[in-house]
Amino acid sequence: MTQGLAFWLAFLFLFDPAFGTVVPITSGYSLAPTLAQPEGPTTVPWEASVASSWAEGGVVSQPFSNFTGSVNDHGICQCSVSMPDTTFPVVRVERLEFTAHILSQKFETELSKVKEYVQLISVYEKKLLNLTVRVEIMEKDSISYTELDFELIKIEVREMEKLIIQLKESFVGSTEIVDQLEVEIRNMTLLVAKLETLDKNNVLVIRRELLALKQKLKECEASKSEHAPLLPPPPAPGSCSHGGVMNISRPSVVQLNWRGFSYKYGAWGRAYSPEHPNETLYWVAPLETDGRVLKYYRLYNTLDNLLLYTQARESLISYGQGSGATVYNNNMYVNWYNTGNIARVNLTTNTVAVSQWLPYAVYNNRFSYANVDWQDIDFSVDERGLWVIYATEASTGNIVIGLLNDTSLEVLKTWVTKQYKPSVSSTFMVCGVLYATRTLNTRTEEIFYYYDTNTGKEGNLAIIMPKMQERVQSINYHPFDRKLYIYNDGYLLNYDLIFQQEPK
Ligand SMILES: *[C@@H]1O[C@H](CO)[C@@H](O)[C@H](O)[C@H]1NC(C)=O
Numbered sequence: 474m475t476q477g478l479a480f481w482l483a484f485l486f487l488f489d490p491a492f493g494t495v496v497p498i499t500s501g502y503s504l505a506p507t508l509a510q511p512e513g514p515t516t517v518p519w520e521a522s523v524a525s526s527w528a529e530g531g532v533v534s535q536p537f538s539n540f541t542g543s544v545n546d547h548g549i550c551q552c553s554v555s556m557p558d559t560t561f562p563v564v565r566v567e568r569l570e571f572t573a574h575i576l577s578q579k580f581e582t583e584l585s586k587v588k589e590y591v592q593l594i595s596v597y598e599k600k601l602l603n604l605t606v607r608v609e610i611m612e613k614d615s616i617s618y619t620e621l622d623f624e625l626i627k628i629e630v631r632e633m634e635k636l637i638i639q640l641k642e643s644f645v646g647s648t649e650i651v652d653q654l655e656v657e658i659r660n661m662t663l664l665v666a667k668l669e670t671l672d673k674n675n676v677l678v679i680r681r682e683l684l685a686l687k688q689k690l691k692e693c694e695a696s697k698s699e700h701a702p703l704l705p706p707p708p709a710p711g712s713c714s715h716g717g718v719m720n721i722s723r724p725s726v727v728q729l730n731w732r733g734f735s736y737k738y739g740a741w742g743r744a745y746s747p748e749h750p751n752e753t754l755y756w757v758a759p760l761e762t763d764g765r766v767l768k769y770y771r772l773y774n775t776l777d778n779l780l781l782y783t784q785a786r787e788s789l790i791s792y793g794q795g796s797g798a799t800v801y802n803n804n805m806y807v808n809w810y811n812t813g814n815i816a817r818v819n820l821t822t823n824t825v826a827v828s829q830w831l832p833y834a835v836y837n838n839r840f841s842y843a844n845v846d847w848q849d850i851d852f853s854v855d856e857r858g859l860w861v862i863y864a865t866e867a868s869t870g871n872i873v874i875g876l877l878n879d880t881s882l883e884v885l886k887t888w889v890t891k892q893y894k895p896s897v898s899s900t901f902m903v904c905g906v907l908y909a910t911r912t913l914n915t916r917t918e919e920i921f922y923y924y925d926t927n928t929g930k931e932g933n934l935a936i937i938m939p940k941m942q943e944r945v946q947s948i949n950y951h952p953f954d955r956k957l958y959i960y961n962d963g964y965l966l967n968y969d970l971i972f973q974q975e976p977k
Pocket residue numbers: 514538539555557
């Protein structure tokens with residue numbers, strides 16, 4: 474379990490006298506603001522949330538002298554670095570380095586253009602010579618040429634003229650650019666050299682060391698999370714011998730959905746089937762931009778393919794409705810467009826195998842989720858099978874949980890909860906327990922409610938769930954990797970669930 478992703482690295486603040494202001498020179502991770510002192514040493518505390526493999530047992534020595542690293546009582550990696558003098562304008566050097574890089578790139582492009590033009594010119598030279606020769610021959614031998622020959626040559630000459638004019642224009646333009654670039658680059662080199670002589674304290678060198686340190690802290694965290702269970706060991710995949718969801722990791726952003734930024738509604742997940750629990754089929758189903766119609770979905774055989782947007786199998790159905798879809802046993806389950814029906818789409822053939830009325834379920838935004846339209850009917854998969862989450866007029870808009878026969882779509886059993894469906898932002902099932910989320914603010918959701926179909930018990934929880942974007946369109950759980958797959962305003966996120974050890 475990769476818990477403890479909270480990995481804090483401080484910004485390094487330097488006082489730059491030339492700018493008269495405090496400037497951060499390194500960044501990258503969450504900020505724990507530190508004091509910046511115009512005079513005297515600047516201290517940079519760092520922490521990684523787990524103990525270190527490279528700093529086991531306390532203080533270690535590092536490539537530059539004023540650095541110490543240690544592990545504190547809570548197993549947190551800490552190191553501090555003293556920067557003895559802060560007069561070096563590192564920000565300007567960095568800017569210069571950056572500009573120099575850009576300029577030299579531009580220079581390369583222009584240079585390659587010049588080379589191209591030189592080649593072209595030599596070709597044209599040859600052609601001209603050929604023409605001259607031909608004209609000379611014609612001049613000498615006044616019998617052998619016809620008017621047609623003459624015309625042909627005239628045409629060729631005109632074409633050459635045109636080309637050469639074009640060439641000259643672009644060539645002249647780019648010579649200027651090249652000259653200008655050359656001057657700029659020389660200027661830049663001088664400046665950098667001059668600035669480097671000011672670098673009494675090897676700020677740049679230290680900065681590089683700091684980057685190396687960051688890397689080490691990262692490794693430290695990674696190795697720690699590999700073999701250091703602050704957390705209870707996760708239950709075996711597919712097993713329900715635990716006491717329910719206790720906490721959730723921070724999100725990992727997997728990627729933007731394949732259709733792009735404007736496709737803010739949709740769903741995604743890893744396909745689950747009890748016979749092949751470890752299969753790595755991933756599905757992504759962004760809705761059309763109306764947030765209602767499900768037309769296109771993609772399947773990827775591995776997570777790598779998904780990450781690289783390669784080897785996707787793309788299919789069209791006409792049409793699903795809402796972001797409530799899920800995939801189970803190689804079928805996609807979805808509310809059918811503009812109806813109270815639920816449909817099973819065979820993913821092998823991309824055909825609707827079954828379409829069936831979901832008894833008394835309301836649809837078309839009667840009781841959708843908070844902030845998300847067209848999701849009156851939501852599917853879930855867990856260790857127990859396929860579920861459908863919906864509401865009816867009889868339930869007065871409260872959530873109804875239905876266990877489905879995944880082949881026939883027949884409702885095997887229902888549970889009526891006391892939770893009003895339009896006030897939750899999404900739901901998911903784990904081991905027969907429904908979990909519901911609500912929005913706390915634009916950056917946070919909360920898993921605040923559960924209903925246990927095994928016992929009929931329901932109650933409140935307070936599990937904080939950070940998110941990247943404002944709205945959560947859908948949540949899908951995968952029983953094998955125990956992750957939540959969340960569609961968050963077009964971004965695909967996943968989370969690790971953390972379970973209570975003792976069965977309730
Ligand atoms: C380390 O810091 C101390 C005091 O801050 C200073 O006296 C010493 O010269 C520094 N050592 C190096 C190698 O910069």
